[in-house]
Amino acid sequence: MSTSIDYSQKIPNNVDLKSDKRLQRALEAWQPDYIDWWREMGPTDFNEKEVYLRTAVSVDRDGWANYGFVAMPEYRWGIFLTPSEKNRTIGFGDDAEMEAWQQVPGEHRNALRRIIVTQADTEPASVEQQRLLGKTAPSLYDMRNLFQVNAEEGRHLWAMVYVLHRYFGRDGREEADELLQRRSGNPDHPRILGTFNEPCRNWLSFFCFTMFTDRDGKFQLLALAESGFDPLARSCRFMLTEEAHHLFVGQTGIGRIIQRTCEVMNEHPGCDPKDHGAIPLEIIQRQINFWNSSSNDLFGGEISSNASNFFAAGLKGRVFESKIEDDHKVVNEIYHMDVWEDGKLVKREVPMRNAMNEVLRDEYVKDNDKGVAYWNRVCEKAGVEFRFRLPHKRFNRKIGMYAEARFDVEGNPVSEEAWSAIEAEVLPTEADNAYVDSLMVPCYKPGEFAGWISPPAKGINGQPIEMDYVKL
Numbered sequence: 035m036s037t038s039i040d041y042s043q044k045i046p047n048n049v050d051l052k053s054d055k056r057l058q059r060a061l062e063a064w065q066p067d068y069i070d071w072w073r074e075m076g077p078t079d080f081n082e083k084e085v086y087l088r089t090a091v092s093v094d095r096d097g098w099a100n101y102g103f104v105a106m107p108e109y110r111w112g113i114f115l116t117p118s119e120k121n122r123t124i125g126f127g128d129d130a131e132m133e134a135w136q137q138v139p140g141e142h143r144n145a146l147r148r149i150i151v152t153q154a155d156t157e158p159a160s161v162e163q164q165r166l167l168g169k170t171a172p173s174l175y176d177m178r179n180l181f182q183v184n185a186e187e188g189r190h191l192w193a194m195v196y197v198l199h200r201y202f203g204r205d206g207r208e209e210a211d212e213l214l215q216r217r218s219g220n221p222d223h224p225r226i227l228g229t230f231n232e233p234c235r236n237w238l239s240f241f242c243f244t245m246f247t248d249r250d251g252k253f254q255l256l257a258l259a260e261s262g263f264d265p266l267a268r269s270c271r272f273m274l275t276e277e278a279h280h281l282f283v284g285q286t287g288i289g290r291i292i293q294r295t296c297e298v299m300n301e302h303p304g305c306d307p308k309d310h311g312a313i314p315l316e317i318i319q320r321q322i323n324f325w326n327s328s329s330n331d332l333f334g335g336e337i338s339s340n341a342s343n344f345f346a347a348g349l350k351g352r353v354f355e356s357k358i359e360d361d362h363k364v365v366n367e368i369y370h371m372d373v374w375e376d377g378k379l380v381k382r383e384v385p386m387r388n389a390m391n392e393v394l395r396d397e398y399v400k401d402n403d404k405g406v407a408y409w410n411r412v413c414e415k416a417g418v419e420f421r422f423r424l425p426h427k428r429f430n431r432k433i434g435m436y437a438e439a440r441f442d443v444e445g446n447p448v449s450e451e452a453w454s455a456i457e458a459e460v461l462p463t464e465a466d467n468a469y470v471d472s473l474m475v476p477c478y479k480p481g482e483f484a485g486w487i488s489p490p491a492k493g494i495n496g497q498p499i500e501m502d503y504v505k506l
């Protein structure tokens with residue numbers, strides 16, 4: 035296998051697809067269904083327009099991508115895995131230090147299939163959630179970023195579908211078909227995970243989604259990049275390379291909204307930013323609270339036998355497993371957890387393997403904190419006193435033990451009555467959403483930006499900010 039990608043094929047790939055005719059035929063048969071799905075459920079109205087997109091051309095660290103104008107349905111979605119490591123061993127769990135698997139081990143087949151399908155399902159789901167946003171893009175720069183994210187989520191679906199087709203036989207092919215049949219938000223045939231059925235109704239939601247929900251994706255991928263099932267690990271490693279831009283879009287997108295609001299607040303001291311077409315910082319904070327708490331749910335329950343089994347089996351590891359200084363079997367370690375028991379929080383010692391979801395969520399929280407610090411520097415620089423905060427991981431949960439009660443943004447339990455009194459302060463209200471929706475008018479002139487968001491610091495790939503990123 036080489037690191038460069040064979041573009042002479044119908045499906046660009048670096049996995050020597052042409053040497054396996056059966057697999058190649060099966061994937062080439064899936065390809066038109068994928069394009070049909072894209073046309074039906076992908077970005078509306080812009081499929082015929084040329085967009086300045088990045089396409090993977092190699093899995094080398096340097097120079098892995100090409101930039102150029104392409105109409106989205108002609109995007110070269112392909113299958114790229116990072117090169118295999120010689121003699122790679124399993125990095126954790128009961129089989130730590132044994133040879134990594136190049137085929138699916140029979141005893142882990144069901145668990146692996148479930149893990150892969152759950153990850154795969156999020157990729158088309160997010161494209162569906164964001165499909166209307168092009169119509170109200172605040173600039174061509176932002177529209178291009180939206181479509182870049184969408185195209186790459188499509189590629190991540192390809193990455194997972196390859197693994198399903200190649201290693202799971204007929205079951206895998208059936209799963210791949212179903213990935214194109216479920217629909218985000220459809221009550222009869224929804225996407226698998228809750229957050230991926232929430233509508234992304236406006237650009238503030240979109241930026242929160244790419245900040246928090248794509249970041250959940252980053253941590254799931256980091257955990258799967260450690261997998262003892264080598265083809266999955268190598269797929270996820272390359273997906274992480276693309277994912278970094280999605281997180282950049284979210285973090286800087288929210289940062290630019292904050293910057294614009296701060297400017298308005300400074301120009302009109304004591305004003306309501308709404309009177310000047312900006313988004314009040316409190317509204318942004320409430321959206322952060324919603325999307326962050328919803329994304330916290332994606333890590334699953336705090337105490338989980340599934341999480342323990344996945345770790346024990348060598349399927350899903352910890353972030354950067356090789357940098358952790360322990361025996362990577364984690365049999366005797368404990369996790370100190372505030373457990374919700376009989377209506378109160380009690381300190382308990384939980385076997386670390388059972389707390390693996392929590393271990394991963396803790397890493398996620400740390401990463402989010404960096405983003406919040408970045409937003410607060412925007413406020414600081416503007417001389418605005420407001421400071422953003424990440425809600426506590428117990429806040430507003432729908433999954434896990436903390437879903438059984440109400441917690442404030444600091445993580446303190448509150449009564450149902452007290453919750454009713456604070457809810458409108460801590461979660462988006464109908465009025466918030468209506469106001470933000472009212473700002474969503476397209477701004478399609480090259481170099482111009484809607485009044486509620488500042489321009490970025492620089493353009494894409496060294497291009498000027500005022501470039502025609504989407505040729506309308």
Ligand SMILES: [Fe+2]
Nearest residue numbers: 157187190251
């Ligand atoms: Fe993705």
Ligand SMILES: [Fe+2]
Nearest residue numbers: 248251277280
């Ligand atoms: Fe993403």
